[in-house]
Amino acid sequence: MGNEEFLKIDNVTKVYGKHNVLSNVTFSINEGEVIGLVGPNGAGKTTIMKIIVGLIRDYSGNVYLQGRNIRDKTKENRKNFGCVIEAPGFYPGLTGYENLKYFAKISGCEDEKEIDDIIKVLKIEDFMHKKVGKYSLGMKQRIGIAQAVLGKPDVLVLDEPTNGLDPNVVLEIRKFIKYVAQEKKIAVIISSHILSEIESMCEKVIFIKEGQIVDIVSLEQEKTVQNTIFVFKTKTPDRLIEFLKRNEITAQKDEACNVVANLEKYSIKGIFKMLEDSDISVEEVYKQKQSLEKRFMQTMEENEVE
Ligand SMILES: Nc1ncnc2c1ncn2[C@@H]1O[C@H](COP(=O)(O)OP(=O)(O)OP(=O)(O)O)[C@@H](O)[C@H]1O
Ligand SMILES: [Mg+2]
Numbered sequence: 001m002g003n004e005e006f007l008k009i010d011n012v013t014k015v016y017g018k019h020n021v022l023s024n025v026t027f028s029i030n031e032g033e034v035i036g037l038v039g040p041n042g043a044g045k046t047t048i049m050k051i052i053v054g055l056i057r058d059y060s061g062n063v064y065l066q067g068r069n070i071r072d073k074t075k076e077n078r079k080n081f082g083c084v085i086e087a088p089g090f091y092p093g094l095t096g097y098e099n100l101k102y103f104a105k106i107s108g109c110e111d112e113k114e115i116d117d118i119i120k121v122l123k124i125e126d127f128m129h130k131k132v133g134k135y136s137l138g139m140k141q142r143i144g145i146a147q148a149v150l151g152k153p154d155v156l157v158l159d160e161p162t163n164g165l166d167p168n169v170v171l172e173i174r175k176f177i178k179y180v181a182q183e184k185k186i187a188v189i190i191s192s193h194i195l196s197e198i199e200s201m202c203e204k205v206i207f208i209k210e211g212q213i214v215d216i217v218s219l220e221q222e223k224t225v226q227n228t229i230f231v232f233k234t235k236t237p238d239r240l241i242e243f244l245k246r247n248e249i250t251a252q253k254d255e256a257c258n259v260v261a262n263l264e265k266y267s268i269k270g271i272f273k274m275l276e277d278s279d280i281s282v283e284e285v286y287k288q289k290q291s292l293e294k295r296f297m298q299t300m301e302e303n304e305v306e
Contacts, residue, residue, distance in 0.1 A: 005067065006028070006029055006030050006031045006154075007065050007066075007154075007155055007187055009025055009026060009063050010026055010061055010062045010064065011026050011060075012025045012048070012061035012062070012063065013059065013060045014211075021047050022044045022051075022211040023211045024061070025044075025048060025208075027206055027213065029189065032182060034177060034190065034201055035190070035203065035205070035206060036190050036191070036192065036198030036201065036204070036205040036206065037191040038205055038296065039208035039209050041193070043209050043211070044211040045191040045208060046085060046086075046191070049083070049085055049191065052189065053155075053157050054081065065154065066154070080153055081153050081157060082147075082149055082151065083148055083156070084141070084147075084158050084159060085159040090132040090144075093131060093133060095128065096129070096130065097119075100119070100143070100146060103147045103150055107150055107151030108151055114150065114152075118146050118149055118150065119146065121176055122142055122173075124139070124142050138164070141161065141164075141165060145161060145176065154186065154187065156177075156180060156186050156187070156189070157188075158189070158190045160191055161177075163192075174201050195293050195296050199292050203218065203220060204219065205217045205219065207299050219292075228262055228264050229260065229263075229287065230260070230261055230268060230285055230286070231254070232258060232282050232285050233258050233282065233285070234282045236281075237253050237257050238253075241253065241259055243275070243278055244271075249261050249262065249271075250262050268285065
C-alpha cells in the first residue's frame with residue numbers, strides 16, 4: 001500500500017443527462033510516476049482529469065490523494081494539484097514573468113528562485129518579458145505548464161500538453177515532465193491521442209474508450225516481454241512448433257506462416273544449438289516488435305461497442 005495508492009481513482013462514474021461519459025473508472029498512480037491517458041475524441045480523458053483536479057464535483061465514486069478523499073475540500077487538499085486543462089487564464093496585458101509571479105503568489109509560493117528554476121528547465125527565458133497577449137500557441141502552452149508546477153503540486157495534470165507544438169518543443173516538454181516526476185516526485189497524468197508521444201514519457205498507459213478503461217499497459221513490463229518474442233521463418237512451421245513445444249516453449253503460427261515463439265528462459269543461441277541436432281531448418285529469425293500503436297488499434301477494435 002502506501003506509495004501504491006498515492007492517487008487512487010476509485011470506481012468513478014460521470015453521467016451527463018442519459019449519457020454515461022465515464023463508467024466505473026478505476027486506476028491508481030504512484031508518487032513520481034508518469035501515466036498516459038490515451039483514447040479517441042470524446043473518450044472521456046478531459047472529464048477524468050477535471051474530476052481529479054476538482055473542476056467537476058458532481059460524479060459518483062471517489063478520488064483519493066494519499067488516502068484523503070478529494071471531496072474533503074481542506075486547504076491542503078486544494079494545493080495538491082497543478083493542471084493545464086484547456087486554456088489557462090493568464091493576464092494578456094502582463095508579461096509571462098509577471099503572470100508567473102502572480103500565480104506563484106496565489107498558490108503560496110513566494111520564492112522567486114523557484115520561478116527562475118522552472119523557467120530555466122523549461123527553456124522559456126526567451127519570451128518571459130513579452131506580454132502574454134502576444135504569445136503564440138506554443139508559448140501559451142509552455143507558460144501554462146510552468147504555472148502548473150509552481151506551488152509544488154503532488155499531482156500534475158496535463159491535458160494534451162504537446163498538442164500543436166513543434167518537435168523541438170515537444171522534446172523539451174518531455175524532458176521537463178521526466179524532470180518534475182523524478183526530481184520533484186510529482187505524479188504526472190498526461191493525455192493525448194498520439195500514442196507514440198505518450199509511449200516515450202510514461203511508465204504506464206491507460207487506454208480509454210467511450211468512458212471505460214479498456215486496457216492498462218505497464219511499459220516496463222511490455223519491454224521485457226517484447227524482448228523475448230521471436231519470429232522464425234521456416235519451410236516447416238508445424239515441425240518447428242512441435243519441437244519448441246517439446247522444449248516447453250509456447251509458439252504459434254502467424255498469418256504469414258512464420259512461427260512466433262516466446263523464448264523466456266532460453267537464449268536465441270541456445271535455441272539454435274538445440275536446432276542443430278534436429279533436421280529443422282530456419283531461414284531467418286528476428287525479434288518481434290509489436291508497437292503499442294498496433295496493440296492500441298487492436299484493443300480499440302476488440303472493444304467496439306455494438
Ligand atoms: N458539459 C458537458 N455536457 C454534456 N456532455 C459533455 C460535457 N462535457 C463533455 N461531455 C461529453 O463527454 C464525453 C467525453 O468528453 P471529454 O471531453 O472528456 O473527451 P476527451 O476524451 O477529452 O476528448 P478529446 O480527445 O476530444 O479531447 C463526450 O461525449 C462529450 O460530448
Ligand atoms: Mg479532451
